[in-house]
Every structure is written in structure tokens, then in C-alpha cells.
Amino acid sequence: MKIGLIQQANTANRSENVSKLELNIRACVEQGAELIVMQELHNGLYFCQTEDPAVFDLAETIPGPSTELFGRLAKELEVVLVLSLFEKRTAGLYHNTAVVVEKDGTIAGKYRKMHIPDDPAYYEKFYFTPGDLGFEPIQTSLGKLGVMVCWDQWYPEAARLMTMAGAEILIYPTAIGWESTDTDDEKLRQMMAWQIAQRAHAVANGTYVVACNRTGYEPDPSGITNGIQFWGNSFIAGPQGEILSQAPNEEEENLIIEIDLSRTETVRRMWPFFRDRRIDTYSELAKRWREE
Numbered sequence: 001m002k003i004g005l006i007q008q009a010n011t012a013n014r015s016e017n018v019s020k021l022e023l024n025i026r027a028c029v030e031q032g033a034e035l036i037v038m039q040e041l042h043n044g045l046y047f048c049q050t051e052d053p054a055v056f057d058l059a060e061t062i063p064g065p066s067t068e069l070f071g072r073l074a075k076e077l078e079v080v081l082v083l084s085l086f087e088k089r090t091a092g093l094y095h096n097t098a099v100v101v102e103k104d105g106t107i108a109g110k111y112r113k114m115h116i117p118d119d120p121a122y123y124e125k126f127y128f129t130p131g132d133l134g135f136e137p138i139q140t141s142l143g144k145l146g147v148m149v150c151w152d153q154w155y156p157e158a159a160r161l162m163t164m165a166g167a168e169i170l171i172y173p174t175a176i177g178w179e180s181t182d183t184d185d186e187k188l189r190q191m192m193a194w195q196i197a198q199r200a201h202a203v204a205n206g207t208y209v210v211a212c213n214r215t216g217y218e219p220d221p222s223g224i225t226n227g228i229q230f231w232g233n234s235f236i237a238g239p240q241g242e243i244l245s246q247a248p249n250e251e252e253e254n255l256i257i258e259i260d261l262s263r264t265e266t267v268r269r270m271w272p273f274f275r276d277r278r279i280d281t282y283s284e285l286a287k288r289w290r291e292e
Helices: 014-030 053-058 065-077 150-154 156-164 184-205 263-270
Strands: 002-007 035-038 080-090 093-101 107-112 138-140 143-147 169-173 177-179 208-212 215-218 228-231 235-237 243-246 253-258
Touching: 002 014, 002 208, 014 035, 014 065, 014 253, 035 169, 035 208, 065 080, 065 093, 080 107, 080 143, 080 169, 093 143, 107 138, 143 156, 150 169, 150 184, 156 169, 156 184, 169 184, 177 184, 184 208, 184 228, 184 235, 235 253, 243 253
Parallel strands: 002 035, 035 080, 143 169, 169 208
Antiparallel strands: 002 253, 080 093, 093 107, 138 143, 177 228, 208 235, 215 228, 235 243
8 A cells, every 4th residue: 555644834824724735635646645644634724722712714614615615636546535524513612533534535444533632832722622533444445444533543541442442543634743842852852752752653553653733833823832844754664663765844744654564464473563462451541540
């Protein structure tokens, strides 16, 4: 399977962002991509740097304008697309939702972000209700896709549950970056931790991991912080955690890589972690914390 990742810098002009995405999707398909992944909330700026009720006007229904637009494109190009949208279910109920669009333009399935951060410049709890669809892979013509979103990528439990449900590849649309006052050493530690955590998911589950991040600088509309420099570095890791391809920090790039899903079977025979799991001893994991 050939996978394309679109690492893009966005502006406040949503129509221009979407037009650029369309051009990048077409470019990926010209290079043979069958599955294309876009970054978290790819139609616009990462709006969670502030808490602003007016931003809810950006949300849309699923199905809705974006699934129709990208659905037509998927059907024309015969490609599977992974979208990341601000979903409105009803007044006062919104989600950060990934949608998989099949080659015929239909919606194959969706995933609502389960882990919602609430940190300086990442005030997502103001906007998003935690997901209620669980960790269920989405069946497509290319296989079962284990799609999650950004903050989910730090949780080994999520990756394990998605894999146990049959996901053949783990996919994370992402929006993560640095605050400009961080030192260079701290920036490197943060970026390396982000990558190591996801490479560990690949190793522990013997599967491929795809992380598609945005790049570019986006200011804080409130002026309280110095904004976010998204650190790019979108990558694909193999079942042993090996980096197969990686984009740069500050440049837009369409990353194209061919993967062989049969390697999962080969690696799991060599490292049979699922065989050796002591599931009879893991009940404490369902608790918030284990008290003495």
C-alpha cells in the first residue's frame, strides 16, 4: 500500500487551505498514493489557543460540506482519505472527529477523539466533548484503519485497544508544536518524546504507525502566549519502530511511502507480545491510580 501524508502550513483563509489540500491530494495520487492522511483540523488554523464561543460557528455536521467536498475528490481520484473535522452533533455538543472517506466517495466510518487536553494554548476541553465511539478500526478497501487523533497518540492503552480490535495500521492526524519561549533543549526533548511514544506503539503492537502533523507558525489571537510553532516531523514507523520516512520541521511536504502490511505477521512471530501478555493480572489498569 502506498500512503501519502500532507504536512501543511495553514492560514485564516479556509478556502485557500482547502484548495491547497486538494492540490496536495492530487499530487500524492500522481505519485501513486492509495491512502492519504491529513493533519488535525486541516481546514483552518488550530483555533484552540483561546476560548472563544464564536469559534463554534466553524463546526459542521457529518455528513456535511467537508465530507461532500472530499468525498467527490476521493471518488474522482479513487483514493481513501483520512479527514480531521470539527464536528457539530447538535447545539452545545461538538467533537474533534476523524472521518475516513472510501474510494467511492462514501463515508467508511468516523472516530471521535477520546483524550481531550486542556493546557496553555491547547484549550480543547472548551470545544470538544470526549469521544463516545470507542477504539474501533474503520474497515476500508485497503484494510482496517485504526484512526485516532493527536492527544490520543500518547496513550499506549488506546493503541493497544485499537490494535486488539483488528486495526492493521495506526493513524494519528496531529497538531502539536512549541511555544517560542521554550529553550532549544526543551524543544528537542518534547519532539523526541512525541516521536518515541508513537514508535513504541509500533513496537508494542507490531504494526505500522502514521503521524501527520501540521507545520508553520500560528499566533495566539489573545496575545497571552507567543503562539505555536508547529514542529512538523510527520513520519511513518514500521512494526519494529523503525522510521521509514519523515518530513522536516518547518517545511510543507507531501510524504509518500510504500508499506508491506505482511511485515506485521513476520514481526509478531519474532516478538510475540500478544502471546505473552498476562491479561489475568492487568485489572488494575482500569483504575485512575493504584493507592497503597
